[in-house]
Protein backbone atom coordinates (compact mmCIF):
# COMPACT_ATOMS: atom_id res chain seq x y z
CA UNK A 517 0.00 0.00 0.00
CA UNK A 518 1.15 3.50 -0.78
CA UNK A 519 0.59 6.37 1.57
CA UNK A 520 1.46 5.43 5.11
CA UNK A 521 5.21 5.01 5.08
CA UNK A 522 6.97 3.89 8.24
CA UNK A 523 10.12 5.63 9.50
CA UNK A 524 12.13 2.63 8.35
CA UNK A 525 10.70 2.83 4.83
CA UNK A 526 11.30 6.57 4.66
CA UNK A 527 14.99 6.09 5.55
CA UNK A 528 15.53 3.00 3.39
CA UNK A 529 13.94 4.34 0.24
CA UNK A 530 14.85 8.03 0.58
CA UNK A 531 11.18 8.94 0.66
CA UNK A 532 10.41 12.65 0.54
CA UNK A 533 7.43 14.94 0.90
CA UNK A 534 7.07 16.84 -2.35
CA UNK A 535 4.93 19.78 -3.33
CA UNK A 536 2.28 18.78 -5.86
CA UNK A 537 3.24 18.94 -9.51
CA UNK A 538 -0.40 18.74 -10.48
CA UNK A 539 -3.54 19.89 -8.67
CA UNK A 540 -7.16 18.96 -9.26
CA UNK A 541 -8.58 22.46 -8.73
CA UNK A 542 -12.24 21.51 -9.24
CA UNK A 543 -15.02 21.46 -10.00
CA UNK A 544 -16.94 20.56 -6.86
CA UNK A 545 -19.19 17.54 -7.62
CA UNK A 546 -17.46 17.04 -10.95
CA UNK A 547 -15.95 13.76 -9.79
CA UNK A 548 -12.84 15.17 -8.15
CA UNK A 549 -12.53 12.32 -5.63
CA UNK A 550 -12.97 9.62 -8.28
CA UNK A 551 -10.37 11.30 -10.49
CA UNK A 552 -7.80 11.55 -7.68
CA UNK A 553 -8.32 7.95 -6.55
CA UNK A 554 -8.16 6.64 -10.11
CA UNK A 555 -4.98 8.55 -10.93
CA UNK A 556 -3.49 7.08 -7.78
CA UNK A 557 -3.72 3.68 -9.52
CA UNK A 558 -0.70 4.84 -11.49
CA UNK A 559 2.57 3.71 -9.87
CA UNK A 560 4.16 7.14 -10.42
CA UNK A 561 1.30 9.06 -8.79
CA UNK A 562 0.96 9.71 -5.06
CA UNK A 563 -2.08 11.47 -3.68
CA UNK A 564 -2.73 13.73 -0.73
CA UNK A 565 -5.69 11.88 0.74
CA UNK A 566 -7.37 14.84 2.40
CA UNK A 567 -8.42 18.09 0.79
CA UNK A 568 -5.69 20.42 2.05
CA UNK A 569 -7.47 23.77 1.42
CA UNK A 570 -4.14 25.55 1.52
CA UNK A 571 -4.70 28.17 -1.17
CA UNK A 572 -8.37 28.98 -0.53
CA UNK A 573 -8.23 29.22 3.26
CA UNK A 574 -6.44 32.37 4.50
CA UNK A 575 -5.58 30.79 7.83
CA UNK A 576 -3.96 27.78 6.18
CA UNK A 577 -2.23 29.93 3.60
CA UNK A 578 -0.70 32.05 6.36
CA UNK A 579 0.94 28.90 7.76
CA UNK A 580 3.26 28.95 4.78
CA UNK A 581 4.56 26.59 2.12
CA UNK A 582 6.41 24.29 4.55
CA UNK A 583 3.15 23.59 6.32
CA UNK A 584 1.65 22.69 2.94
CA UNK A 585 4.57 20.40 2.08
CA UNK A 586 4.20 18.77 5.46
CA UNK A 587 0.65 17.76 4.49
CA UNK A 588 1.94 15.82 1.49
CA UNK A 589 2.46 12.06 1.51
CA UNK A 590 5.94 10.52 1.39
CA UNK A 591 6.97 9.54 -2.10
CA UNK A 592 9.92 8.45 -4.20
CA UNK A 593 11.73 11.33 -5.92
CA UNK A 594 10.48 10.32 -9.40
CA UNK A 595 6.85 10.14 -8.32
CA UNK A 596 4.48 13.04 -8.70
CA UNK A 597 2.25 14.22 -5.90
CA UNK A 598 -1.32 15.30 -6.64
CA UNK A 599 -3.80 16.99 -4.36
CA UNK A 600 -7.42 18.00 -4.90
CA UNK A 601 -9.34 20.84 -3.30
CA UNK A 602 -12.38 21.71 -5.42
CA UNK A 603 -12.85 25.09 -3.71
CA UNK A 604 -9.69 26.30 -5.48
CA UNK A 605 -11.49 26.67 -8.80
CA UNK A 606 -14.01 29.25 -7.57
CA UNK A 607 -11.91 31.15 -4.99
CA UNK A 608 -10.69 34.56 -6.08
CA UNK A 609 -7.18 34.53 -4.54
CA UNK A 610 -6.16 31.01 -5.51
CA UNK A 611 -4.73 31.38 -9.05
CA UNK A 612 -2.22 34.01 -7.97
CA UNK A 613 -1.19 32.00 -4.92
CA UNK A 614 -0.61 28.82 -6.90
CA UNK A 615 1.27 30.79 -9.53
CA UNK A 616 3.59 32.11 -6.83
CA UNK A 617 4.33 28.55 -5.69
CA UNK A 618 4.92 27.08 -9.13
CA UNK A 619 4.09 28.91 -12.33
CA UNK A 620 4.49 25.74 -14.44
CA UNK A 621 2.24 23.49 -12.34
CA UNK A 622 -0.31 21.34 -14.19
CA UNK A 623 -3.94 22.06 -13.45
CA UNK A 624 -6.75 19.53 -13.79
CA UNK A 625 -10.41 20.52 -13.97
CA UNK A 626 -13.10 17.87 -14.04
CA UNK A 627 -16.49 19.11 -15.23
CA UNK A 628 -19.97 17.68 -15.67
CA UNK A 629 -22.99 18.93 -17.56
CA UNK A 630 -23.59 22.19 -15.62
CA UNK A 631 -27.23 21.63 -14.63
CA UNK A 632 -26.52 18.10 -13.39
CA UNK A 633 -23.56 19.44 -11.44
CA UNK A 634 -25.72 22.15 -9.85
CA UNK A 635 -28.29 19.56 -8.75
CA UNK A 636 -25.52 17.35 -7.39
CA UNK A 637 -24.15 20.32 -5.45
CA UNK A 638 -27.63 21.05 -4.07
CA UNK A 639 -28.05 17.38 -3.11
CA UNK A 640 -24.87 17.42 -1.06
CA UNK A 641 -25.95 20.53 0.85
CA UNK A 642 -29.47 19.09 1.32
CA UNK A 643 -28.00 15.93 2.83
CA UNK A 644 -25.98 18.02 5.27
CA UNK A 645 -29.12 19.86 6.37
CA UNK A 646 -31.09 16.63 6.74
CA UNK A 647 -28.33 15.15 8.87
CA UNK A 648 -28.88 18.05 11.28
CA UNK A 649 -32.64 17.54 11.09
CA UNK A 650 -33.05 20.88 9.34
CA UNK A 651 -35.46 21.59 6.54
CA UNK A 652 -34.16 23.14 3.35
CA UNK A 653 -35.48 24.89 0.27
CA UNK A 654 -36.44 23.02 -2.84
CA UNK A 655 -33.84 23.24 -5.60
CA UNK A 656 -36.32 25.03 -7.86
CA UNK A 657 -36.78 27.83 -5.31
CA UNK A 658 -33.05 28.39 -4.97
CA UNK A 659 -32.21 28.21 -8.66
CA UNK A 660 -35.03 30.47 -9.88
CA UNK A 661 -35.64 33.99 -8.60
CA UNK A 662 -39.26 34.16 -7.42
CA UNK A 663 -39.71 37.80 -8.50
CA UNK A 664 -38.21 37.72 -11.94
CA UNK A 665 -38.71 34.00 -12.73
CA UNK A 666 -35.18 34.11 -14.14
CA UNK A 667 -32.21 31.98 -13.13
CA UNK A 668 -30.85 33.14 -9.78
CA UNK A 669 -27.20 33.86 -10.49
CA UNK A 670 -26.59 34.60 -6.82
CA UNK A 671 -27.15 30.95 -5.94
CA UNK A 672 -23.75 29.35 -5.47
CA UNK A 673 -24.63 26.05 -7.12
CA UNK A 674 -25.58 28.01 -10.25
CA UNK A 675 -22.49 30.24 -10.16
CA UNK A 676 -20.08 27.34 -9.77
CA UNK A 677 -21.46 25.80 -12.97
CA UNK A 678 -20.58 28.90 -15.02
CA UNK A 679 -17.22 27.29 -15.75
CA UNK A 680 -15.97 29.87 -18.23
CA UNK A 681 -16.26 32.74 -15.72
CA UNK A 682 -13.97 31.01 -13.27
CA UNK A 683 -11.58 29.72 -15.89
CA UNK A 684 -11.13 33.24 -17.28
CA UNK A 685 -9.80 34.38 -13.90
CA UNK A 686 -7.26 31.53 -13.97
CA UNK A 687 -6.18 32.43 -17.47
CA UNK A 688 -4.86 35.76 -16.20
CA UNK A 689 -2.07 33.72 -14.60
CA UNK A 690 -1.69 30.45 -16.51
CA UNK A 691 -1.68 29.71 -20.24
CA UNK A 692 -4.49 27.44 -21.41
CA UNK A 693 -1.97 24.64 -22.20
CA UNK A 694 -1.37 24.22 -18.48
CA UNK A 695 -4.97 23.08 -17.94
CA UNK A 696 -6.47 19.75 -18.78
CA UNK A 697 -10.23 19.35 -18.81
CA UNK A 698 -11.61 15.98 -17.74
CA UNK A 699 -15.10 14.92 -18.80
CA UNK A 700 -16.70 13.98 -15.48
CA UNK A 701 -19.74 12.44 -17.15
CA UNK A 702 -17.51 10.09 -19.12
CA UNK A 703 -15.39 9.35 -16.04
CA UNK A 704 -18.58 7.84 -14.59
CA UNK A 705 -19.59 5.73 -17.61
CA UNK A 706 -16.20 4.87 -19.16
CA UNK A 707 -13.28 6.06 -17.03
CA UNK A 708 -10.27 4.53 -18.79
CA UNK A 709 -10.08 6.81 -21.87
CA UNK A 710 -10.34 9.88 -19.65
CA UNK A 711 -7.56 8.58 -17.41
CA UNK A 712 -5.36 7.86 -20.43
CA UNK A 713 -5.75 11.47 -21.56
CA UNK A 714 -4.62 12.62 -18.12
CA UNK A 715 -1.62 10.27 -18.18
CA UNK A 716 -0.58 11.86 -21.45
CA UNK A 717 -1.11 15.38 -20.10
CA UNK A 718 1.08 14.56 -17.09
CA UNK A 719 3.75 13.01 -19.35
CA UNK A 720 3.37 9.69 -17.61
CA UNK A 721 3.71 6.33 -19.35
CA UNK A 722 0.33 4.69 -19.83
CA UNK A 723 -0.01 2.35 -16.86
CA UNK A 724 -3.65 2.42 -15.78
CA UNK A 725 -5.50 -0.39 -17.53
CA UNK A 726 -8.94 -1.93 -17.73
CA UNK A 727 -7.74 -4.43 -15.10
CA UNK A 728 -7.63 -1.57 -12.57
CA UNK A 729 -11.28 -0.60 -13.12
CA UNK A 730 -14.27 -2.88 -12.76
CA UNK A 731 -17.93 -2.01 -12.91
CA UNK A 732 -19.74 -2.75 -9.66
CA UNK A 733 -23.42 -3.25 -10.51
CA UNK A 734 -24.53 -2.84 -6.89
CA UNK A 735 -22.82 0.53 -6.58
CA UNK A 736 -23.68 1.48 -10.15
CA UNK A 737 -20.15 2.85 -10.55
CA UNK A 738 -16.68 1.76 -11.48
CA UNK A 739 -14.52 0.67 -8.58
CA UNK A 740 -10.74 0.42 -8.33
CA UNK A 741 -8.55 -2.69 -8.38
CA UNK A 742 -5.00 -1.92 -7.29
CA UNK A 743 -3.86 -5.55 -7.31
CA UNK A 744 -5.07 -9.08 -6.68
CA UNK A 745 -5.78 -8.43 -2.99
CA UNK A 746 -6.61 -4.74 -2.82
CA UNK A 747 -9.64 -3.14 -4.39
CA UNK A 748 -12.08 -0.46 -3.32
CA UNK A 749 -15.15 1.53 -4.29
CA UNK A 750 -15.65 5.18 -3.39
CA UNK A 751 -17.64 6.03 -0.25
CA UNK A 752 -21.43 5.94 -0.41
CA UNK A 753 -21.52 9.76 -0.34
CA UNK A 754 -20.22 9.65 -3.92
CA UNK A 755 -23.10 8.85 -6.21
CA UNK A 756 -26.11 10.20 -4.39
CA UNK A 757 -29.62 9.96 -5.78
CA UNK A 758 -30.64 13.42 -6.97
CA UNK A 759 -34.12 14.78 -6.27
CA UNK A 760 -36.46 15.11 -9.22
CA UNK A 761 -36.31 18.65 -10.61
CA UNK A 762 -39.17 20.37 -12.42
CA UNK A 763 -38.57 19.94 -16.16
CA UNK A 764 -39.19 23.60 -16.95
CA UNK A 765 -36.54 24.60 -14.42
CA UNK A 766 -34.06 22.17 -15.95
CA UNK A 767 -34.73 23.64 -19.39
CA UNK A 768 -34.38 27.18 -18.08
CA UNK A 769 -31.03 26.35 -16.51
CA UNK A 770 -29.79 24.56 -19.61
CA UNK A 771 -30.68 27.60 -21.73
CA UNK A 772 -28.96 29.84 -19.22
CA UNK A 773 -25.73 27.83 -19.24
CA UNK A 774 -25.66 27.37 -23.01
CA UNK A 775 -23.75 30.54 -24.02
CA UNK A 776 -21.27 30.07 -21.18
CA UNK A 777 -20.71 26.49 -22.28
CA UNK A 778 -20.01 27.63 -25.85
CA UNK A 779 -17.39 30.01 -24.55
CA UNK A 780 -15.90 27.28 -22.38
CA UNK A 781 -15.58 24.93 -25.40
CA UNK A 782 -14.01 27.70 -27.40
CA UNK A 783 -11.41 28.53 -24.76
CA UNK A 784 -10.50 24.99 -23.80
CA UNK A 785 -10.76 23.37 -27.22
CA UNK A 786 -12.80 20.61 -25.67
CA UNK A 787 -16.43 20.27 -26.74
CA UNK A 788 -19.11 18.44 -24.79
CA UNK A 789 -22.58 17.29 -25.82
CA UNK A 790 -24.24 19.47 -23.24
CA UNK A 791 -27.73 20.70 -24.16
Ligand code: A3P
Pocket residue numbers: 543544545546547548549550602636703704737738739750753754755756757
Ligand atom coordinates in the same frame (compact mmCIF):
# COMPACT_ATOMS: atom_id res chain seq x y z
P1 A3P B 1 -23.22 12.42 -7.57
O1 A3P B 1 -23.21 12.22 -6.10
O2 A3P B 1 -24.00 13.60 -8.01
O3 A3P B 1 -23.59 11.18 -8.34
P2 A3P B 1 -16.86 14.99 -6.14
O4 A3P B 1 -15.91 13.90 -5.71
O5 A3P B 1 -16.18 16.06 -6.92
O6 A3P B 1 -17.68 15.48 -4.99
O7 A3P B 1 -17.86 14.34 -7.17
C1 A3P B 1 -18.83 13.42 -6.78
C2 A3P B 1 -19.39 12.74 -8.02
O8 A3P B 1 -18.42 11.82 -8.54
C3 A3P B 1 -20.61 11.92 -7.78
O9 A3P B 1 -21.71 12.77 -8.01
C4 A3P B 1 -20.48 10.77 -8.79
O10 A3P B 1 -21.46 10.78 -9.79
C5 A3P B 1 -19.12 11.00 -9.43
N1 A3P B 1 -18.34 9.78 -9.67
C6 A3P B 1 -17.55 9.62 -10.76
N2 A3P B 1 -16.98 8.42 -10.77
C7 A3P B 1 -17.40 7.79 -9.65
C8 A3P B 1 -17.14 6.50 -9.10
N3 A3P B 1 -16.33 5.64 -9.73
N4 A3P B 1 -17.73 6.17 -7.94
C9 A3P B 1 -18.57 7.05 -7.31
N5 A3P B 1 -18.85 8.29 -7.79
C10 A3P B 1 -18.28 8.66 -8.94
